Amino acid sequence: MTTECIEERAGAAILPAVGRCPAPPAAPGDAGTVSLAIIGSGGAGAMRAGEILLDVAAQAGFFGLMTRTMGAQIRGGEAAALLRIATAPVSSLDDHFDLLIALDWANFSRFAAELPLAATSLVLADPDEGAVPAAIGESGSRVAGLAMKALARAVPGGRVNMVALGAAAALIGLPAALVAEGLARQFGRKGETVLQASAGAVARGVEAAAALPPCRRFAAPPACAETRWNISGNQATGLGALKGGVRFVAAYPITPATEVLEWMAPALAKTEGMLVQAEDELAAINMVIGASFAGAPALTATSGPGLALMTEALGLAVASETPLVVVDVMRGGPSTGIPTKSEQSDLDIAVHGLHGDAPHLVLAPNSIGDCLTTTQWAVALAETLQTPAIVLSDQALGQSRAVIAPPPPPPSLPGRLIATAAAGYQRYTVTASGVSPMAIPGTIQGTSGAPYVADGLEHNARGAPSAQAGDHHAQLDKRARKLDGFDYGASWADREGEGEIALLTWGSATGPAREAARRARDAGLAVRLISLRLLLPARPAQFAAALAGVRRVLVVEQSHGRQFHKFLRANYDLPAEVAVLSRPGPLPIRPADILARLTTWE
Amino acid sequence: MPDIPVSAVPALAAQDFKSDIKPIWCPGCGDYAVLTALTKACAELGRPRESIALISGIGCSSRLPAYTSVYGFHGVHGRALALATGVKLARPDLTVIAAGGDGDGLSIGGNHFLHACRRNVDMTYILMDNQVYGMTKGQASPTTAPDWCESKLTPAGTGIAPVAPLPLALAAGVGFFARGFAGNPNELARLITAGIAHPGFAVIHVLSPCVTFRAEQRAWKQVVHAAADAPATDPATAMARAASDDGFTTGILYTAGTPPFMPERQGTMRAADFEPDFVVKRQGAG
Numbered sequence: 001m002t003t004e005c006i007e008e009r010a011g012a013a014i015l016p017a018v019g020r021c022p023a024p025p026a027a028p029g030d031a032g033t034v035s036l037a038i039i040g041s042g043g044a045g046a047m048r049a050g051e052i053l054l055d056v057a058a059q060a061g062f063f064g065l066m067t068r069t070m071g072a073q074i075r076g077g078e079a080a081a082l083l084r085i086a087t088a089p090v091s092s093l094d095d096h097f098d099l100l101i102a103l104d105w106a107n108f109s110r111f112a113a114e115l116p117l118a119a120t121s122l123v124l125a126d127p128d129e130g131a132v133p134a135a136i137g138e139s140g141s142r143v144a145g146l147a148m149k150a151l152a153r154a155v156p157g158g159r160v161n162m163v164a165l166g167a168a169a170a171l172i173g174l175p176a177a178l179v180a181e182g183l184a185r186q187f188g189r190k191g192e193t194v195l196q197a198s199a200g201a202v203a204r205g206v207e208a209a210a211a212l213p214p215c216r217r218f219a220a221p222p223a224c225a226e227t228r229w230n231i232s233g234n235q236a237t238g239l240g241a242l243k244g245g246v247r248f249v250a251a252y253p254i255t256p257a258t259e260v261l262e263w264m265a266p267a268l269a270k271t272e273g274m275l276v277q278a279e280d281e282l283a284a285i286n287m288v289i290g291a292s293f294a295g296a297p298a299l300t301a302t303s304g305p306g307l308a309l310m311t312e313a314l315g316l317a318v319a320s321e322t323p324l325v326v327v328d329v330m331r332g333g334p335s336t337g338i339p340t341k342s343e344q345s346d347l348d349i350a351v352h353g354l355h356g357d358a359p360h361l362v363l364a365p366n367s368i369g370d371c372l373t374t375t376q377w378a379v380a381l382a383e384t385l386q387t388p389a390i391v392l393s394d395q396a397l398g399q400s401r402a403v404i405a406p407p408p409p410p411p412s413l414p415g416r417l418i419a420t421a422a423a424g425y426q427r428y429t430v431t432a433s434g435v436s437p438m439a440i441p442g443t444i445q446g447t448s449g450a451p452y453v454a455d456g457l458e459h460n461a462r463g464a465p466s467a468q469a470g471d472h473h474a475q476l477d478k479r480a481r482k483l484d485g486f487d488y489g490a491s492w493a494d495r496e497g498e499g500e501i502a503l504l505t506w507g508s509a510t511g512p513a514r515e516a517a518r519r520a521r522d523a524g525l526a527v528r529l530i531s532l533r534l535l536l537p538a539r540p541a542q543f544a545a546a547l548a549g550v551r552r553v554l555v556v557e558q559s560h561g562r563q564f565h566k567f568l569r570a571n572y573d574l575p576a577e578v579a580v581l582s583r584p585g586p587l588p589i590r591p592a593d594i595l596a597r598l599t600t601w602e
Numbered sequence: 603m604p605d606i607p608v609s610a611v612p613a614l615a616a617q618d619f620k621s622d623i624k625p626i627w628c629p630g631c632g633d634y635a636v637l638t639a640l641t642k643a644c645a646e647l648g649r650p651r652e653s654i655a656l657i658s659g660i661g662c663s664s665r666l667p668a669y670t671s672v673y674g675f676h677g678v679h680g681r682a683l684a685l686a687t688g689v690k691l692a693r694p695d696l697t698v699i700a701a702g703g704d705g706d707g708l709s710i711g712g713n714h715f716l717h718a719c720r721r722n723v724d725m726t727y728i729l730m731d732n733q734v735y736g737m738t739k740g741q742a743s744p745t746t747a748p749d750w751c752e753s754k755l756t757p758a759g760t761g762i763a764p765v766a767p768l769p770l771a772l773a774a775g776v777g778f779f780a781r782g783f784a785g786n787p788n789e790l791a792r793l794i795t796a797g798i799a800h801p802g803f804a805v806i807h808v809l810s811p812c813v814t815f816r817a818e819q820r821a822w823k824q825v826v827h828a829a830a831d832a833p834a835t836d837p838a839t840a841m842a843r844a845a846s847d848d849g850f851t852t853g854i855l856y857t858a859g860t861p862p863f864m865p866e867r868q869g870t871m872r873a874a875d876f877e878p879d880f881v882v883k884r885q886g887a888g
Contacts, residue, residue: 230882267876279713286688290686292688296693
């Protein structure tokens with residue numbers, strides 16, 4: 001693979017909207033990007049207000065991102081909708097929030113660290129909700145009162161989150177007409193009373209905003225007729241699985257993966273497939289193996305604790321050469337850890353967690369849209385190579401929602417090699433590629449009719465159990481060869497930019513790294529970004545080519561134990577100068593953190 | 603889902619359902635008779651080999667699939683029922699049989715046993731019970747009596763009561779339960795045939811002696827006895843009989859008409875049809 005080829009892929013797939021949909025000339029005072037947070041107790045409606053704002057921004061032609069941070073409580077915990085709206089694609093939250101609206105201050109201390117503010121920020125607080133926390137004052141932000149509770153009370157059925165929505169839309173420059181349409185989409189089905197109540201409360205917020213201090217705002221919506229999607233990472237994962245041909249899902253509910261399953265359950269039922277809620281993750285993965293053995297492309301979605309339970313059966317899938325996909329939407333660990341917040345700390349178990357010599361695929365989407373592309377690719381790779389694939393998404397991707405250009409399709413692959421009727425059929429026959437034709441139950445091979453037994457015991461070419469050295473070595477070689485020798489094309493990584501300095505990253509950490517690289521380039525510092533999509537098998541030759549000419553590497557990842565850095569050290573040659581920016585969850589890595597590290601290097 | 607037509611084949615004899623692989627079982631093991639009974643049942647049912655999937659876990663008895671000529675999957679310890687559930691749900695056209703021992707099915711796989719009983723997927727489970735872990739050289743299993751002292755792991759006995767598969771299965775909502783004895787393979791073949799014919803999850807509990815670690819089980823042939831009553835058809839009667847059962851009653855002990863579980867599937871949409879759900883539909887200015 002050539003460097004040019006990598007570049008082409010990166011340009012086409014990852015930044016598809018840049019250039020095709022140029023932002024309008026920035027009007028004087030136009031921000032280009034505005035970040036805002038709506039916070040409150042769980043159940044107060046912060047998330048709903050955020051989703052409507054993102055929807056309205058999409059209508060107005062903006063790109064956007066909304067991440068959510070919340071406690072484990074179902075109601076009464078803390079909840080915050082964190083939004084960034086911009087005229088260009090958004091890959092990451094910004095360094096701080098321009099606008100913070102507090103529906104109340106209950107539990108604020110639990111997530112204060114996730115809400116960085118600057119002196120230019122505007123904080124809106126309800127005087128009825130008590131004193132503004134000291135942490136707000138320390139940020140130097142401007143604080144203004146907005147009597148959301150009182151304004152909402154003045155409207156029959158009015159709610160504070162709708163007052164906040166109206167004020168936010170007016171302050172950042174979203175057209176009122178589009179807000180009204182957004183409300184109709186959101187509440188139209190609930191009847192005229194609910195819609196009127198919401199519209200009334202929103203109107204009070206809009207009116208009140210006129211008297212508030214200004215905050216960073218858009219002069220006008222960008223004129224853009226391009227097709228855009230508004231999708232969450234977990235929905236994109238589900239759609240990618242479906243597009244990849246998955247027709248059977250068995251799974252056990254777990255945060256933050258459950259939305260993948262919730263989206264897939266009705267979709268599978270309409271596409272001749274099914275989703276089964278299993279009694280535990282052990283059952284889920286074994287049901288998936290059974291369904292795949294029987295001929296149905298199959299998947300399960302889980303998080304770290306579930307993946308831990310599934311690892312024995314993943315070894316079975318490797319040994320029996322049964323294709324399947326496990327999506328791990330990672331959260332803070334170990335053990336129950338922080339179930340509602342993101343971390344990239346399952347890399348170790350995904351790469352090293354299987355017993356024996358068990359070559360398998362590990363992939364990671366690096367944006368919300370890429371959840372679709374990479375999951376679809378993982379299904380196709382698993383089917384083509386007859387092996388399990390682990391897809392490492394995380395809470396930051398899965399439970400975030402973005403307005404994006406439609407995700408590109410993954411490379412086209414042949415899929416499962418099905419045995420055609422042949423005499424002397426041997427399921428695990430040793431081939432040059434390592435891939436052997438797979439007979440599907442219900443079919444006969446040759447005139448004698450020779451079904452086979454898939455086996456987790458080491459076996460010979462026909463599938464009969466064997467403890468002989470020759471069989472073990474031949475099958476180990478075959479299973480490794482089919483992965484190592486496959487041509488994964490340019491999709492193994494995204495590479496953007498040139499320069500002697502490279503940001504080396506993966507998964508959700510790619511978002512802030514991508515923005516940091518762009519800012520560095522804007523400031524005249526040439527920075528290369530390399531984001532690995534295919535983690536296993538390692539691609540040493542392609543990696544060396546991608547790193548050619550690089551003198552310094554900054555590894556960017558979200559784990560405490562520098563798992564990605566160790567993974568790179570184990571599999572690749574790195575230049576002499578390597579620094580690591582590794583931070584555990586739940587705080588997201590921000591572009592400014594990365595930029596600071598780049599600009600202060602020596 | 604693939605819909606692969608099952609080809610018609612000439613009638614097969616029991617022997618045609620055996621493979622050429624020699625079992626690893628000890629001479630005198632009850633599992634030989636289970637293999638014989640199973641292949642006899644397959645021949646009686648007249649189904650082609652490729653339409654049958656035999657799924658197992660780990661243990662002496664779980665070696666069964668390799669000794670047959672049907673499709674098989676020898677999986678990991680305790681998960682045969684989960685694996686078989688996946689096969690049957692993905693491919694309702696296949697005849698799915700799971701097989702394994704008392705440790706595989708009631709200890710490490712105990713949770714799956716409960717949920718297979720209540721899920722009632724149309725498949726048959728042959729549970730070969732010898733009250734011992736044979737493959738690891740003779741440890742107590744969940745069906746071992748508390749005072750059995752022959753294992754080095756539990757030299758004073760386990761001290762805990764064994765689990766009884768029949769009331770366990772009844773409590774979990776099983777729809778068909780039969781008990782057979784390896785010493786009577788003809789009756790066992792009939793029970794397996796009835797289990798496969800039953801629409802729903804069917805448990806065939808087989809008393810299958812381990813002559814190596816539980817030589818005293820050779821005496822089982824003196825204590826087994828055919829059920830005096832017709833099969834119970836309601837759980838209360840079945841449970842009452844189970845309470846006074848000595849564990850050696852053979853025959854169909856319970857059969858109910860619970861409909862099997864099979865989710866509805868429609869082919870009304872393609873994957874791409876879901877994409878418009880995510881497209882931003884601009885209505886107004888902008």
